[in-house]
Amino acid sequence: MTNSRRKHLIMLMLIGLIAICSTLLMLKRNNEPDITTIAVVLPQKETIATSRIMDGIRDYVLNNSIELDVLYVEEITEDDMNQILSEETKNNAIGTIIIYPEKYLKCDEDYRLISENIIAITEFMQNQFGVCAYFSNSSKEKEVYDAPLSTEIFQEIINGIITYIHLNNTYALGYKTIEMMDLNGKKGKLSNVEIKSVKVDKQVIESGDFDELLVE
Numbered sequence: 001m002t003n004s005r006r007k008h009l010i011m012l013m014l015i016g017l018i019a020i021c022s023t024l025l026m027l028k029r030n031n032e033p034d035i036t037t038i039a040v041v042l043p044q045k046e047t048i049a050t051s052r053i054m055d056g057i058r059d060y061v062l063n064n065s066i067e068l069d070v071l072y073v074e075e076i077t078e079d080d081m082n083q084i085l086s087e088e089t090k091n092n093a094i095g096t097i098i099i100y101p102e103k104y105l106k107c108d109e110d111y112r113l114i115s116e117n118i119i120a121i122t123e124f125m126q127n128q129f130g131v132c133a134y135f136s137n138s139s140k141e142k143e144v145y146d147a148p149l150s151t152e153i154f155q156e157i158i159n160g161i162i163t164y165i166h167l168n169n170t171y172a173l174g175y176k177t178i179e180m181m182d183l184n185g186k187k188g189k190l191s192n193v194e195i196k197s198v199k200v201d202k203q204v205i206e207s208g209d210f211d212e213l214l215v216e
Contacts, residue, residue: 037067038181039088041081042099044074049146049170053099053121056174064182069093078107085118095185097177101125116188119177133177133193135168144197146170147213154214157202164201167213 040057042050061068069091071084081101088096095117102124113120114130121133135144143165145153156162176193184190198210205214 035065035067036182036186037069037091037093038178038185039069039071039084039091039093039096040099041071041073041084041096041101043103044072045103048148049168050099052147052170053174053177056171056176057097057178060175060178060182066178066182073104075104075106078105078111081105081107081113085115095119095181095190097121097181098129101128116190117181117185119181119190119193121173121177131190131192133173133180134195135173135197136194144168149200149214154205157200157205160202164199166197167200167210168197169195169213 040054042054057068060066069088073080073084076084085096096119098118098120101120101122105125107128111128112130113128116130118129119131119133120126120129122129123134126132126134143162144167145165146168147170149165149167153162153165157165173193173195176195180190180193198204198213200210200214204210
């Protein structure tokens with residue numbers, strides 16, 4: 001075999017190898033799931049409620065191809081909020097979850113933020129946002145607590161000092177909110193997320209049905 005023919009065969013083998021590698025790389029990229037970005041805005045000061053909401057959000061993210069863009073804020077104006085939403089749109093986020101805006105958003109009473117890709121988790125600003133996530137009956141009850149229930153209140157129910165309370169499952173609120181955004185955000189078909197508060201009395205505690213919500 002002449003040197004020129006040997007070089008020609010080596011060249012063909014290299015070309016074939018490059019073609020195979022390129023094909024495998026393209027197949028790998030095609031099989032990889034698309035990553036969805038969802039923005040989350042929440043208060044700078046963490047509470048048990050916001051922590052549990054974020055637990056629910058992050059657990060959903062772990063099982064789905066989602067990347068979170070989390071922004072902690074202390075105090076913002078209407079213009080600041082509009083700027084945040086504009087930046088998230090530029091970052092290709094399919095939507096934004098705004099957690100308890102009443103704790104940091106300074107706005108007029110007639111302020112309205114109606115958008116097809118925003119969900120506000122809020123108790124007191126439902127009139128300001130087009131789509132909200134909330135507990136359906138918490139504002140109608142006097143004794144309302146966010147899960148997990150403290151040991152003190154737990155014992156008062158067991159001892160009969162308190163007859164019953166209503167307990168908000170903040171974990172479920174976070175999980176269901178990001179699920180709504182993930183499944184419907186791109187379609188622009190978001191709807192309210194309504195979580196019913198759980199009525200907890202001594203019988204419920206003793207049944208063990210809601211143990212994960214009852215103690216810190």
